[in-house]
Amino acid sequence: MILGRVIGEIHGTIKHEFYANRRLLVIEKTSPSGEATGDYLIAVDSVGAGADEKVLVLDEGNGARQVLDSPDGPVRSVVVGIIDDVVTY
Amino acid sequence: MLLGRVIGTVVPCIVTPGLEGVPMLIVQPLDKNLQPKGKALVAADSTRMAGPGELVSYEGGREAAMALEQTFVPVDHAIIAIVDGVNITAETKR
Numbered sequence: 128m129i130l131g132r133v134i135g136e137i138h139g140t141i142k143h144e145f146y147a148n149r150r151l152l153v154i155e156k157t158s159p160s161g162e163a164t165g166d167y168l169i170a171v172d173s174v175g176a177g178a179d180e181k182v183l184v185l186d187e188g189n190g191a192r193q194v195l196d197s198p199d200g201p202v203r204s205v206v207v208g209i210i211d212d213v214v215t216y
Numbered sequence: 217m218l219l220g221r222v223i224g225t226v227v228p229c230i231v232t233p234g235l236e237g238v239p240m241l242i243v244q245p246l247d248k249n250l251q252p253k254g255k256a257l258v259a260a261d262s263t264r265m266a267g268p269g270e271l272v273s274y275e276g277g278r279e280a281a282m283a284l285e286q287t288f289v290p291v292d293h294a295i296i297a298i299v300d301g302v303n304i305t306a307e308t309k310r
Contacts, residue, residue: 142297201283
Protein backbone atom coordinates (compact mmCIF):
# COMPACT_ATOMS: atom_id res chain seq x y z
CA MET A 128 0.00 0.00 0.00
CA ILE A 129 1.10 3.58 -0.43
CA LEU A 130 0.60 6.84 1.40
CA GLY A 131 -1.06 9.76 -0.29
CA ARG A 132 -3.15 12.84 0.05
CA VAL A 133 -6.48 13.52 -1.66
CA ILE A 134 -6.02 16.59 -3.85
CA GLY A 135 -9.10 16.38 -6.04
CA GLU A 136 -11.64 14.38 -7.95
CA ILE A 137 -12.36 13.49 -11.56
CA HIS A 138 -15.78 13.21 -13.21
CA GLY A 139 -16.80 11.50 -16.43
CA THR A 140 -20.10 10.30 -17.80
CA ILE A 141 -18.73 7.94 -20.45
CA LYS A 142 -16.86 5.21 -18.60
CA HIS A 143 -16.63 1.50 -17.97
CA GLU A 144 -19.82 0.42 -16.17
CA PHE A 145 -17.82 -0.80 -13.18
CA TYR A 146 -17.10 2.85 -12.38
CA ALA A 147 -20.76 3.95 -12.45
CA ASN A 148 -21.52 5.84 -9.20
CA ARG A 149 -18.05 5.37 -7.75
CA ARG A 150 -16.01 8.36 -6.61
CA LEU A 151 -12.66 8.74 -8.37
CA LEU A 152 -10.16 10.67 -6.28
CA VAL A 153 -6.93 12.26 -7.45
CA ILE A 154 -4.29 11.14 -4.94
CA GLU A 155 -0.93 12.82 -4.63
CA LYS A 156 1.63 10.24 -3.50
CA THR A 157 3.50 11.34 -0.39
CA SER A 158 6.52 10.16 1.58
CA PRO A 159 5.97 8.98 5.16
CA SER A 160 6.92 12.45 6.37
CA GLY A 161 4.19 13.94 4.19
CA GLU A 162 6.09 15.60 1.35
CA ALA A 163 4.70 15.09 -2.14
CA THR A 164 6.80 12.72 -4.23
CA GLY A 165 5.64 14.35 -7.47
CA ASP A 166 3.62 11.34 -8.60
CA TYR A 167 -0.14 10.98 -8.48
CA LEU A 168 -2.74 8.36 -9.22
CA ILE A 169 -6.51 8.08 -9.51
CA ALA A 170 -8.12 5.74 -7.01
CA VAL A 171 -11.63 4.58 -6.27
CA ASP A 172 -12.84 5.83 -2.90
CA SER A 173 -14.08 3.14 -0.54
CA VAL A 174 -13.94 4.99 2.78
CA GLY A 175 -15.45 8.43 2.06
CA ALA A 176 -12.18 10.33 1.93
CA GLY A 177 -12.44 14.08 1.46
CA ALA A 178 -10.13 16.67 -0.05
CA ASP A 179 -6.77 17.27 1.64
CA GLU A 180 -7.05 14.13 3.80
CA LYS A 181 -4.07 11.83 4.22
CA VAL A 182 -5.05 8.41 2.90
CA LEU A 183 -3.85 4.84 2.55
CA VAL A 184 -4.12 3.56 -1.02
CA LEU A 185 -4.09 -0.07 -2.04
CA ASP A 186 -2.41 -0.14 -5.47
CA GLU A 187 -2.84 -3.76 -6.57
CA GLY A 188 -5.60 -5.23 -8.73
CA ASN A 189 -6.52 -8.41 -6.90
CA GLY A 190 -6.71 -6.67 -3.54
CA ALA A 191 -8.67 -3.81 -5.07
CA ARG A 192 -11.23 -6.17 -6.57
CA GLN A 193 -11.52 -7.90 -3.19
CA VAL A 194 -12.11 -4.60 -1.38
CA LEU A 195 -14.73 -3.56 -3.93
CA ASP A 196 -16.27 -7.05 -3.98
CA SER A 197 -16.07 -7.39 -7.76
CA PRO A 198 -14.38 -10.46 -9.29
CA ASP A 199 -13.74 -8.84 -12.66
CA GLY A 200 -13.67 -5.06 -12.23
CA PRO A 201 -10.89 -3.23 -14.12
CA VAL A 202 -9.67 -1.50 -10.97
CA ARG A 203 -6.21 -1.32 -9.44
CA SER A 204 -6.10 1.57 -6.95
CA VAL A 205 -8.50 1.88 -4.04
CA VAL A 206 -8.45 4.25 -1.07
CA VAL A 207 -8.71 1.87 1.88
CA GLY A 208 -8.01 4.15 4.80
CA ILE A 209 -7.97 7.70 6.11
CA ILE A 210 -4.82 8.34 8.10
CA ASP A 211 -4.83 10.22 11.39
CA ASP A 212 -1.12 10.06 12.12
CA VAL A 213 2.11 8.69 10.69
CA VAL A 214 4.91 7.92 13.17
CA THR A 215 8.36 7.40 11.67
CA TYR A 216 11.35 6.17 13.71
CA MET B 217 -5.34 4.83 -13.09
CA LEU B 218 -3.74 7.88 -14.70
CA LEU B 219 -4.81 10.78 -16.91
CA GLY B 220 -3.99 10.97 -20.60
CA ARG B 221 -4.92 12.79 -23.77
CA VAL B 222 -5.85 11.07 -27.03
CA ILE B 223 -3.35 12.23 -29.67
CA GLY B 224 -3.80 9.63 -32.39
CA THR B 225 -5.25 6.40 -33.65
CA VAL B 226 -3.60 3.14 -34.67
CA VAL B 227 -5.34 1.02 -37.32
CA PRO B 228 -3.82 -2.48 -37.29
CA CYS B 229 -4.58 -4.59 -40.38
CA ILE B 230 -3.54 -7.86 -38.72
CA VAL B 231 -4.10 -8.23 -35.01
CA THR B 232 -4.07 -10.96 -32.41
CA PRO B 233 -7.36 -12.93 -32.23
CA GLY B 234 -9.75 -11.34 -29.73
CA LEU B 235 -8.62 -7.81 -30.48
CA GLU B 236 -10.40 -7.47 -33.80
CA GLY B 237 -12.36 -4.22 -33.94
CA VAL B 238 -10.99 -2.94 -30.64
CA PRO B 239 -10.10 0.74 -31.16
CA MET B 240 -6.41 1.42 -30.46
CA LEU B 241 -5.67 5.04 -29.59
CA ILE B 242 -2.37 6.80 -28.98
CA VAL B 243 -2.49 8.37 -25.53
CA GLN B 244 -0.09 10.98 -24.16
CA PRO B 245 0.21 10.50 -20.36
CA LEU B 246 -0.41 13.67 -18.36
CA ASP B 247 0.62 14.78 -14.89
CA LYS B 248 -1.87 16.01 -12.30
CA ASN B 249 -1.79 19.50 -13.85
CA LEU B 250 -2.70 17.95 -17.22
CA GLN B 251 0.73 18.68 -18.67
CA PRO B 252 2.28 16.03 -20.95
CA LYS B 253 4.68 13.78 -19.06
CA GLY B 254 6.44 10.68 -20.31
CA LYS B 255 6.19 8.83 -23.59
CA ALA B 256 2.99 8.28 -25.55
CA LEU B 257 1.53 4.79 -25.48
CA VAL B 258 -1.13 2.83 -27.34
CA ALA B 259 -4.26 2.02 -25.33
CA ALA B 260 -7.28 -0.07 -26.23
CA ASP B 261 -10.41 2.04 -25.87
CA SER B 262 -12.96 0.21 -23.73
CA THR B 263 -15.42 3.10 -24.04
CA ARG B 264 -15.12 2.98 -27.85
CA MET B 265 -16.02 6.69 -27.86
CA ALA B 266 -12.84 8.59 -27.04
CA GLY B 267 -12.08 11.11 -29.78
CA PRO B 268 -9.01 13.09 -30.74
CA GLY B 269 -7.79 15.52 -28.09
CA GLU B 270 -10.09 14.18 -25.40
CA LEU B 271 -8.99 13.87 -21.80
CA VAL B 272 -9.19 10.24 -20.68
CA SER B 273 -8.20 8.06 -17.75
CA TYR B 274 -6.40 4.81 -18.53
CA GLU B 275 -5.38 1.72 -16.58
CA GLY B 276 -2.35 -0.46 -17.09
CA GLY B 277 -1.48 -4.09 -16.63
CA ARG B 278 -3.95 -6.93 -16.12
CA GLU B 279 -6.76 -4.47 -15.34
CA ALA B 280 -6.49 -3.05 -18.86
CA ALA B 281 -7.49 -6.37 -20.42
CA MET B 282 -10.29 -6.78 -17.88
CA ALA B 283 -11.86 -3.54 -19.10
CA LEU B 284 -12.56 -5.00 -22.55
CA GLU B 285 -15.37 -7.31 -23.64
CA GLN B 286 -13.01 -10.22 -24.10
CA THR B 287 -10.93 -10.09 -20.94
CA PHE B 288 -8.27 -12.64 -21.88
CA VAL B 289 -6.52 -10.53 -24.52
CA PRO B 290 -2.94 -9.29 -24.72
CA VAL B 291 -3.55 -5.65 -23.82
CA ASP B 292 -1.44 -3.69 -21.34
CA HIS B 293 -3.17 -0.28 -21.43
CA ALA B 294 -6.86 0.53 -21.79
CA ILE B 295 -8.88 3.70 -21.66
CA ILE B 296 -11.39 3.37 -18.81
CA ALA B 297 -13.21 6.73 -18.90
CA ILE B 298 -13.55 9.93 -20.84
CA VAL B 299 -12.89 12.59 -18.23
CA ASP B 300 -15.29 15.54 -18.30
CA GLY B 301 -13.68 17.39 -15.42
CA VAL B 302 -10.70 17.29 -13.07
CA ASN B 303 -11.06 19.55 -10.05
CA ILE B 304 -7.92 19.84 -7.96
CA THR B 305 -9.08 21.34 -4.69
CA ALA B 306 -6.09 20.91 -2.41
CA GLU B 307 -2.86 22.55 -3.45
CA THR B 308 0.47 20.72 -3.26
CA LYS B 309 2.22 21.59 -0.02
CA ARG B 310 5.92 22.29 -0.47
